[in-house]
Amino acid sequence: MTNTDRSIELLTQLVGFETVSADSNLPLIDWAEQWLTGLGARCRRTWDDERQKANLLASFGPEGPDGIVLSGHTDVVPVAGQDWSTDPFKLTESDGRLYGRGSADMKGFLAVCMACLESADRTSLKRPIHLAMSYDEEVGCIGVDRLIEDLMANLAPPKWILVGEPTCMQVVKAHKSINVFKTSITGLAAHSSQPHRGAGAIFAAARMIEKLYQLGEAKRHEGGAGGCEPPYTTVQVGLIEGGTAINILPSKCEFHWEYRALPSEDPDEILDALTDWVRSDVLPDLQRHAPQASIVTEAIARVPPLIPSPEAGIEEWVRALPGVQAGGSGEVAFATEGGNFKGHGLPAIVCGPGSIDQAHQPNEYVEISELERCAVMVDAIIAQQCE
Numbered sequence: 001m002t003n004t005d006r007s008i009e010l011l012t013q014l015v016g017f018e019t020v021s022a023d024s025n026l027p028l029i030d031w032a033e034q035w036l037t038g039l040g041a042r043c044r045r046t047w048d049d050e051r052q053k054a055n056l057l058a059s060f061g062p063e064g065p066d067g068i069v070l071s072g073h074t075d076v077v078p079v080a081g082q083d084w085s086t087d088p089f090k091l092t093e094s095d096g097r098l099y100g101r102g103s104a105d106m107k108g109f110l111a112v113c114m115a116c117l118e119s120a121d122r123t124s125l126k127r128p129i130h131l132a133m134s135y136d137e138e139v140g141c142i143g144v145d146r147l148i149e150d151l152m153a154n155l156a157p158p159k160w161i162l163v164g165e166p167t168c169m170q171v172v173k174a175h176k177s178i179n180v181f182k183t184s185i186t187g188l189a190a191h192s193s194q195p196h197r198g199a200g201a202i203f204a205a206a207r208m209i210e211k212l213y214q215l216g217e218a219k220r221h222e223g224g225a226g227g228c229e230p231p232y233t234t235v236q237v238g239l240i241e242g243g244t245a246i247n248i249l250p251s252k253c254e255f256h257w258e259y260r261a262l263p264s265e266d267p268d269e270i271l272d273a274l275t276d277w278v279r280s281d282v283l284p285d286l287q288r289h290a291p292q293a294s295i296v297t298e299a300i301a302r303v304p305p306l307i308p309s310p311e312a313g314i315e316e317w318v319r320a321l322p323g324v325q326a327g328g329s330g331e332v333a334f335a336t337e338g339g340n341f342k343g344h345g346l347p348a349i350v351c352g353p354g355s356i357d358q359a360h361q362p363n364e365y366v367e368i369s370e371l372e373r374c375a376v377m378v379d380a381i382i383a384q385q386c387e
Contacts, residue, residue: 140301227329
């Protein structure tokens with residue numbers, strides 16, 4: 001049996017676990033830990049606060065420095081409301097494609113890594129190989145920091161991190177940050193015929209949203225360097241809720257917003273600009289009529305950018321591996337856990353099977369040929385760790 005055939009078998013297992021981010025991933029982690037321990041892995045778990053989700057770090061080879069981390073997340077996005085032609089949690093093969101939720105994003109990569117580790121002569125490893133499986137990537141790369149902190153506290157720092165997000169096996173060395181916030185405005189209710197006796201929360205929200213639009217337009221006109229698409233920092237408001245009736249000045253309004261900053265830009269720049277303006281302009285207007293009025297912005301997700309590490313030699317290393325495909329700009333707008341690893345001082349890069357165009361879509365699939373190329377790459381990485 002080839003590594004590709006075995007990868008498909010393991011991917012069938014992985015897709016069968018319904019690890020939507022809102023639910024526990026523990027059935028998958030329990031199965032994977034038992035399977036990897038059977039190969040001789042030394043496994044470590046880190047948990048969420050409720051111990052309903054876990055990361056898994058499986059280490060092979062000697063304990064020591066110069067390890068390689070192969071990293072992927074176990075959670076997937078929901079399928080509710082999507083028009084699937086097949087059961088999304090049953091891997092289905094058709095015309096060289098494997099359909100199923102998570103097949104591309106990113107259980108295909110995990111399956112390949114497991115298959116290659118199974119077939120390898122693990123006793124010949126001279127430097128470590130670590131397989132990292134995280135939780136809650138899809139809701140803001142929330143889980144992986146606990147895995148990284150545990151790794152740094154208890155194991156020798158690895159040399160390089162390879163995150164196997166779907167890139168069509170092309171190298172991604174940089175990506176934008178993701179910054180998601182919820183702003184809650186508390187004003188003072190009044191009859192709509194007497195607005196001077198209240199403080200309208202929706203008007204305050206509208207002013208802030210207009211300011212965010214202006215900040216986003218300034219970034220669009222400013223442009224940027226590199227190959228992200230689009231090649232500038234983007235700003236958007238996705239959800240808003242407020243008010244109780246047309247004839248009542250609203251005392252509450254809440255909206256969710258985000259921006260995705262170029263990897264070269266300060267991830268706090270837009271947040272700081274909005275905060276300063278609210279403090280000097282919007283909040284004083286509210287408090288003129290309602291001294292108790294407040295505007296509170298809280299972070300929902302902060303995913304750091306992936307910044308290139310030319311001094312580490314990681315890009316040259318990955319580009320030279322067999323199976324890796326040429327092309328692409330090396331920069332993308334979507335974020336990965338690579339930024340989290342880099343934020344902890346670990347050189348990281350992204351390269352994996354499948355296309356990001358399939359991620360989160362109905363009838364998500366990965367090409368079998370992509371798994372074949374990925375297996376060639378992972379086999380080469382394991383062989384290098386044996387030299």
